Amino acid sequence: MAKSNKPIVWGPFAAGGTVTAFVTPALIVLTLLVALGATPELLQYDALLAFMRHGLVEVVAAGVVFVSLWSAAHRLRITCYDLGVRADTLVATVVYAVALAGTAAAIVYLSRL
Amino acid sequence: MAEEMNGKPYVRPITSEWIFRHPRYLRYMTREFSCLFIGGYTLLLIAGLKSLSEGRAAYDAFLEALKSPASIVFQVVALAFAAYHSVTWFALTPKALPLQLGEEFVSDGAISGAHYVVWAVLSLGIWVLAGAF
Amino acid sequence: MGERQVELEVLRYNPETDREPHFQRYSVACREEWVVLDALNHVKETLDPTLSYRWSCHMAVCGSCGMMVNGEPKLACKTFLRNYHGVIRVEPLRHFPIERDLVTVIDDFVAKLTRVKPYLIPKEPKSVEAGEYRQTPAQLKRYKQFTLCINCMLCYAACPEYGLIPDYLGPAALSLAHRYNQDSRDGGRGERQEELASKEGVWECSFVGACSEVCPEHVDPAAAIQQVKIRSTLDWYQEHLMPWLKK
Amino acid sequence: MESVQSDVAIVGAGGAGLRAAIALAQSDPKLRIALISKVYPMRSHTCAAEGGAAGVIKPDDSLEHHFNDTVGGGDWLCDQDAVDYLVQEAPKELIQLEHWGCPWSREPDGSVAVRPFGGMKKQRTWFAADKSGFHILHTLFQTSLQFASIERFDEYYVTELLVHEGRCAGVVAIEMRSGQMRRFDARALIIAGGGAGRMFPFTTNGAIKTGDGMALAYRAGVALKDMEFVQYHPTGLPSTGTLLTEACRGEGGVLLNKNGRRFLQDYGMGPETPLGKPVFKTMELGPRDRVSQAFWQEQKKGNMMPTQWGDAMLLDMRHLGEKTINERLPLVRDMSISYMGVDPVTDPVPVRPVVHYMMGGIDTDTRAATRLPGLFAAGECACVSINGANRLGSNSLTELLVFGRRAALSALEYVKAGAAPVNEGARAALATAAQGRLRELMQRSGSGETVAGLRKEMMQTMEQNAGIYRTSEGLTEACAKLSELRRRYARIELHDKTNVYNTDLLQALELGSMLDCAEAVTQSALARQESRGAHQRLDFTARDDVKFLRHSLALYAQNEPPRIDYRDVVITRSQPGVRDYSGGGGK
Numbered sequence A: 001m002a003k004s005n006k007p008i009v010w011g012p013f014a015a016g017g018t019v020t021a022f023v024t025p026a027l028i029v030l031t032l033l034v035a036l037g038a039t040p041e042l043l044q045y046d047a048l049l050a051f052m053r054h055g056l057v058e059v060v061a062a063g064v065v066f067v068s069l070w071s072a073a074h075r076l077r078i079t080c081y082d083l084g085v086r087a088d089t090l091v092a093t094v095v096y097a098v099a100l101a102g103t104a105a106a107i108v109y110l111s112r113l
Numbered sequence B: 001m002a003e004e005m006n007g008k009p010y011v012r013p014i015t016s017e018w019i020f021r022h023p024r025y026l027r028y029m030t031r032e033f034s035c036l037f038i039g040g041y042t043l044l045l046i047a048g049l050k051s052l053s054e055g056r057a058a059y060d061a062f063l064e065a066l067k068s069p070a071s072i073v074f075q076v077v078a079l080a081f082a083a084y085h086s087v088t089w090f091a092l093t094p095k096a097l098p099l100q101l102g103e104e105f106v107s108d109g110a111i112s113g114a115h116y117v118v119w120a121v122l123s124l125g126i127w128v129l130a131g132a133f
Numbered sequence C: 001m002g003e004r005q006v007e008l009e010v011l012r013y014n015p016e017t018d019r020e021p022h023f024q025r026y027s028v029a030c031r032e033e034w035v036v037l038d039a040l041n042h043v044k045e046t047l048d049p050t051l052s053y054r055w056s057c058h059m060a061v062c063g064s065c066g067m068m069v070n071g072e073p074k075l076a077c078k079t080f081l082r083n084y085h086g087v088i089r090v091e092p093l094r095h096f097p098i099e100r101d102l103v104t105v106i107d108d109f110v111a112k113l114t115r116v117k118p119y120l121i122p123k124e125p126k127s128v129e130a131g132e133y134r135q136t137p138a139q140l141k142r143y144k145q146f147t148l149c150i151n152c153m154l155c156y157a158a159c160p161e162y163g164l165i166p167d168y169l170g171p172a173a174l175s176l177a178h179r180y181n182q183d184s185r186d187g188g189r190g191e192r193q194e195e196l197a198s199k200e201g202v203w204e205c206s207f208v209g210a211c212s213e214v215c216p217e218h219v220d221p222a223a224a225i226q227q228v229k230i231r232s233t234l235d236w237y238q239e240h241l242m243p244w245l246k247k
Numbered sequence D: 001m002e003s004v005q006s007d008v009a010i011v012g013a014g015g016a017g018l019r020a021a022i023a024l025a026q027s028d029p030k031l032r033i034a035l036i037s038k039v040y041p042m043r044s045h046t047c048a049a050e051g052g053a054a055g056v057i058k059p060d061d062s063l064e065h066h067f068n069d070t071v072g073g074g075d076w077l078c079d080q081d082a083v084d085y086l087v088q089e090a091p092k093e094l095i096q097l098e099h100w101g102c103p104w105s106r107e108p109d110g111s112v113a114v115r116p117f118g119g120m121k122k123q124r125t126w127f128a129a130d131k132s133g134f135h136i137l138h139t140l141f142q143t144s145l146q147f148a149s150i151e152r153f154d155e156y157y158v159t160e161l162l163v164h165e166g167r168c169a170g171v172v173a174i175e176m177r178s179g180q181m182r183r184f185d186a187r188a189l190i191i192a193g194g195g196a197g198r199m200f201p202f203t204t205n206g207a208i209k210t211g212d213g214m215a216l217a218y219r220a221g222v223a224l225k226d227m228e229f230v231q232y233h234p235t236g237l238p239s240t241g242t243l244l245t246e247a248c249r250g251e252g253g254v255l256l257n258k259n260g261r262r263f264l265q266d267y268g269m270g271p272e273t274p275l276g277k278p279v280f281k282t283m284e285l286g287p288r289d290r291v292s293q294a295f296w297q298e299q300k301k302g303n304m305m306p307t308q309w310g311d312a313m314l315l316d317m318r319h320l321g322e323k324t325i326n327e328r329l330p331l332v333r334d335m336s337i338s339y340m341g342v343d344p345v346t347d348p349v350p351v352r353p354v355v356h357y358m359m360g361g362i363d364t365d366t367r368a369a370t371r372l373p374g375l376f377a378a379g380e381c382a383c384v385s386i387n388g389a390n391r392l393g394s395n396s397l398t399e400l401l402v403f404g405r406r407a408a409l410s411a412l413e414y415v416k417a418g419a420a421p422v423n424e425g426a427r428a429a430l431a432t433a434a435q436g437r438l439r440e441l442m443q444r445s446g447s448g449e450t451v452a453g454l455r456k457e458m459m460q461t462m463e464q465n466a467g468i469y470r471t472s473e474g475l476t477e478a479c480a481k482l483s484e485l486r487r488r489y490a491r492i493e494l495h496d497k498t499n500v501y502n503t504d505l506l507q508a509l510e511l512g513s514m515l516d517c518a519e520a521v522t523q524s525a526l527a528r529q530e531s532r533g534a535h536q537r538l539d540f541t542a543r544d545d546v547k548f549l550r551h552s553l554a555l556y557a558q559n560e561p562p563r564i565d566y567r568d569v570v571i572t573r574s575q576p577g578v579r580d581y582s583g584g585g586g587k
């Protein structure tokens, strides 16, 4: 019996689960504040642009985006199976592709700041 | 002593109905569905990043779009699911990463508790950094 | 000492006479303090000698009396009538083929248990004359909880992934393998890893956690499985990204 | 009929059977071993043992102490050569289990921990919390999985031995999932079928302990030895008979009557020891027969607590504290709460004596061999005579290991010596005859005799007349009743005539085994006109070494009651003396 290569997909999933558990709710609160008209200072155009141009911030942001998307994609893949969708390879290809594409886009945008 | 056996063991069919068989499976599904909102929200952030890279006008339009009722509803629901994800994640961490000090294991409650503390500190940090207060 | 009339609805199936299972109702006078197994024994003794089910110890240690009670996997000898009202529905454990009535076919579990090598593969072989291995209470505690599995298979009946993916090794077999991995005397993790980290191993678990919720012995198989996942992931990265660390 | 070929077949996959199988597999990998059991191995009743297994390991102990405790505890009815072998091999076997992964409880320095047990002069009981038997059984079962040469036949019910020209050639068994019969050809056979406590209504024994192993050998002409010695364990839960291990007292629990008095001091086991400081072989650490008898006497005096399940005494463990109870006796706490609604941390638990163990069984010698060539036996179903008239707690698990292995080695020797196999024709004829008997039972109808009905009458008879104290009248009545039941059993009628997992059939066969064993118990008890160990006669209250320092042997006589014969006890160096459990024992 060959060992599975699941760790490649599971490692980022576990990391993403942890990262999103810690930061996603706080981020949502920030954008909600915007929605309610109380835009926090850092989310003003100039401030955010300056902040995001910081090299370290760019790396962290790309990382957070990647693991968040990846872990969501991985969960979605399993949920599809749980719900009776048996085309696992197809589902996996699609969801991971979306996660990777999203990450790539984020990197492109970050580089254009 | 038997002549031939006529019957075979009976194999019950598997159906998707299992999700409703017990509240625990519904809870599990709720947890798993959080991925749609966390993933969706991350895509929203990427859209924000895109607008940021396209200049002030685009970005301000993005901020404006956040204020639409649909966006508010989505964010509120996403917040609920994200928080549910955090709670379940912290409840499960002590199982995956038990900590033995001397003879005794650190109690699950203590490990989860520590996670909650980190969560609170991180969230506060993010909000302070963003100047939300 | 109270008596109570209890309505039992038991899933019956006899492969020689039935095409598929059906429920049968029994109304039995039970004592207040009885467990479901006592009620079944009473049915068998007084109403219907043809009812078949497994049991032996009546003390929740032999693991033979697992069945679904009102949809929940339970040990019949530790499920008290006083906690139920109305009709009590008794069915064979889910996810296993029904051999007859409440008796299931458990070959699959036994085969999987054998596959994961649930025995000590000594780190350093020692002769009996040389005495016992030293193991501190802390080292004992590290794996003790995973030794408590009575192979009752309630966890298999609760785990939806086992239902969906019959090849999945499942909670009890995996935690018993983990039990030996965690033992200070053991050096067989590498060998067991072939099975544990295979496709049918820990990776089919999506951490539903139902196994741990129903486990009557508090083995917490879900915990064992996640621990194996983390170890296997570290192994994999070590093997593929840092091959120079390999011995 | 399909047949299965093996070199050695083993009936029973409990502690004794598994130990034998592993020993065989290890000594010769080419050997074909058939391990046959009516339940999956891990369901065997060895899993229920709680307290632990005795073996000398600590420096203040010695083999001589273990020998003396065992022989005295057995009221000198032990064969002393067998006891010598037991105490010598015990530590090796327990270490071997340790090497196989058994999670024995430990001292802080990492060595194995031992605890005191009733009737033992030193701490020598190895334990794994209060699930010792469970861990032993699972360690053995899991270890056995690595040997490809052990072929398991789980859920096969053995109905008869195949005996031809005075030799054992195998067995026939029902495959429970199909109802088909199989013939198992073997050059040597080991019976490890466990005890027979289910003859009694109130017992710590699981449903499977129906004496099948004993009955198999008995009907094949091997004597059942010392069957009158039935052990009552003093501390069972009155509601279910579930055992609370002797370790409760080993750890310091005490027994009270309804007035709160530690009454054992009034029965020659005093003086009272300080609370929480148990003294070896004194008070609550007296042997089981004595403690159970004291209960009976107190009950007669009206000093016991009435409960809805009958009179009980109180087992008080409150002074041990929650931490010790959780660490050392978690199962005891769990079961007291579950089945009695009493938490031992806060309240004393009502308990009463309950049928627990058969000292008697298949007559074997120190090699675990029976008088039938090719047939060996070990475990609770056998009687090598290390338990004598009363087994000391924690000697039985040790016995399974030591004599399970011994039976394997002897069987191997026998196979290697190369007796010519019984010819195919004879085996087939025997198997066909056995199948015919079973078919007749399946098809029989019209009598109205049921398994449940006869079983109930048997249990009542045994409880009333073959309990802690016995009389000539009671036993005579029981013997007559059992002959009657055996006659009626011959006409018993099944309700279930189908093949797959037919528990009606299995219970009928089990009842047959129990009736045979029960008759051996009562006939041997009637003939033994003395009081010794667990056999107490109100009409012969003294021990009689002149007439009865002998083993009783019950010999099967078809439709007649068994013939009772005697054999001298093997005495090497310990002459019968007084069993002294009055303080000072630990000094």
Ligand SMILES: Cc1cc2nc3c(=O)[nH]c(=O)nc-3n(C[C@H](O)[C@H](O)[C@H](O)COP(=O)(O)OP(=O)(O)OC[C@H]3O[C@@H](n4cnc5c(N)ncnc54)[C@H](O)[C@@H]3O)c2cc1C
Pocket (backbone or CB within 6 Å): D011, D012, D013, D014, D015, D016, D017, D036, D037, D038, D039, D040, D041, D044, D045, D046, D047, D048, D049, D050, D051, D052, D053, D054, D132, D133, D156, D157, D158, D159, D192, D193, D194, D195, D204, D205, D206, D208, D209, D212, D213, D243, D245, D356, D357, D378, D379, D380, D381, D393, D394, D395, D396, D397, D398, D400
């Ligand atoms: C509650 C309890 C607690 C105990 N605690 C202790 C203790 O602390 N210390 C101690 O030393 N002893 C203790 N004992 C005693 C000890 O556990 C038993 O004597 C011992 O486990 C018996 O083991 P065995 O291998 O002989 O039989 P078992 O474990 O009973 O196994 C019998 C085997 O025979 C098989 N079998 C029987 N009939 C047939 C058939 N017809 N066909 C096929 N297979 C058959 C069964 O399937 C089973 O596998 C305790 C006993 C009980 C009941």
Ligand code: SF4
Pocket (backbone or CB within 6 Å): C148, C149, C150, C151, C152, C153, C154, C155, C156, C171, C172, C175, C211, C214, C215, C216, C217, C218, C219, C220, C221
């Ligand atoms: S892990 Fe628990 S539920 Fe599963 S088989 Fe073992 S004891 Fe039963």
Ligand code: F3S
Pocket (backbone or CB within 6 Å): C158, C159, C160, C161, C162, C170, C171, C204, C205, C206, C207, C208, C209, C210, C211, C212, C221, C222, C225
């Ligand atoms: S229920 Fe099943 S999915 Fe995993 S956590 Fe338990 S094995």
Ligand code: FES
Pocket (backbone or CB within 6 Å): C055, C056, C057, C058, C059, C060, C061, C062, C063, C064, C065, C066, C075, C076, C077, C078
């Ligand atoms: S009868 Fe043994 S676990 Fe229930």
